[in-house]
Amino acid sequence: MACRTCSTSTGNLRDASLLILLLLLLLVAPWRSEAAEAAAAARAAGLSFTRQDFPRDFVFGAGTSAYQYEGAADEDGRTPSVWDTFTHAGKMPDKSTGDRAADGYHKYKEDVKLMSDTGLEAYRFSISWSRLIPRGKGPVNPKGLEYYNNLINELVKRGIEIHVTLYHLDFPQDLEDEYHGWLSPRVVEDFTAYADVCFREFGDRVTHWTTMDEPNVLAMSAYDSGLFPPSRCSAPFGTNCTAGNSTVEPYVAAHNFILAHASVVSLYRDKYQATQMGVVGINVYSIWEYPFSSSSADIAATQRALDFSVGWILDPLVHGDYPEIMKKKAGSRIPSFTKEQSDDGSNGENTGLRDYNADVATIFRFSRNDTPTDQFVPTKMQSDPQGLQCMLQYLTDTYQGIPVYVQENGLGQFFNDSFNDPERVEYLSTYIASTLAALRNGANVKGYFVWAFIDVFELLAGYNKRYGLHYVDVDDPMLPRQPKLSAQCCSPCRFSIRGEKQ
């Protein structure tokens, strides 16, 4: 057991009895071909669980994000985001862009039907800020509004639970140009105004909101290494940036992410919660840290790594301030919260960061066996399902049992990945099993989303890496979709439906 704070004993007896259960199903109900098929698929994939092992209100889904999925980059009034600028400057290794991506802007209806056909319970997507509000502020774009209303209505019609992320790394270029985006406190007002439009227009049908995607990774990759737009960094921490300050700006950007999130949560609570009754959360990229040895120095180092990655964002939101170790190490480079912001609400006036409506979502895509690298390039990913279990239990233990969703978990394969993807089935089933193990050990996990619903434009890897449950033939101008094996038999989808029929 290499992991420091949690036990991963899933109980072999329990696994054995589940297997027996599946076998019984085959024996007593051979006429139920669907159930038999599902059970056979489960055994083939080595699954030791069914949908019924998860609580009814636990949700299984898959996701995409606006820039990676929609395409139609300059259609119907959308203005560029920093990702459009970045890809058009030829910054992708393969010079690709998200101009067309999976063309979801035109194909959403077909895609929602595909979700329905493959039994997806929930869909997570993001709204393109500069499609809904061109230039980032000012009037709403009627065409953008129409697209998201159509998509949402289609999902409602097919009974698919909707999870919306407001901001998935595609910051409006105009606001970047005007005040350097997340480096300025001015972003808080504009982001809150944008969120207000989303809640007002879509909140009658959308109850699960995430303010932003991976702020901890964004702070590092956009302002430290400069690998993500707006490509800011300074030597020796990054190369080829024309501006930036790697020792200071990541802290400043993260501070504004946190204040913007807090502002949006408080807007929702004051203006919408009573009627819309939804939840607003945030999402952090998480990777479990294993101590190199059992020495106290190595154990302290793993805690420090957790504090600097996950604690950076979650400590302020749950405990009202940055982790002590971050304040100590970063000194004056890390901004401070005012007393009012850090207030725990014990005086009855909670206007600060801490808000217990919030959900947290976790992203988990990396592995303990990756070779150490200073570059965040998703070229090689091994599997560490135990790390996910440890992380889920850690979040519950450390952050007062806040509800957690696994929002992105998936396997990227090369361009020539085919419809037949048993590796992905295997990968997903081991992670779902570890999610179940965490749940049984008391972690407050509420859902699990595969990344991605469909092959999309991958940030940094373009079209050379495929994560989808559905294949997109990017060589065919019509971008036809076809379910992969993982879409047909992967447990999040099929099991949910077939299980309930029994």
Ligand SMILES: *[C@@H]1O[C@H](CO)[C@@H](O)[C@H](O)[C@H]1NC(C)=O
């Ligand atoms: C930085 O720019 C130089 C000159 O254009 C180029 O040779 C080098 O590959 C670039 N480095 C990175 C990491 O992009």
Ligand SMILES: *[C@@H]1O[C@H](CO)[C@@H](O)[C@H](O)[C@H]1NC(C)=O
């Ligand atoms: C970054 O900002 C700090 C604090 O203002 C300053 O001391 C440092 O010299 C700056 N570094 C660069 C590369 O500009």
Ligand SMILES: *[C@@H]1O[C@H](CO)[C@@H](O)[C@H](O)[C@H]1NC(C)=O
């Ligand atoms: C897929 O592409 C990779 C990288 O080009 C290559 O190494 C691999 O052999 C290819 N696999 C198949 C099945 O064609």
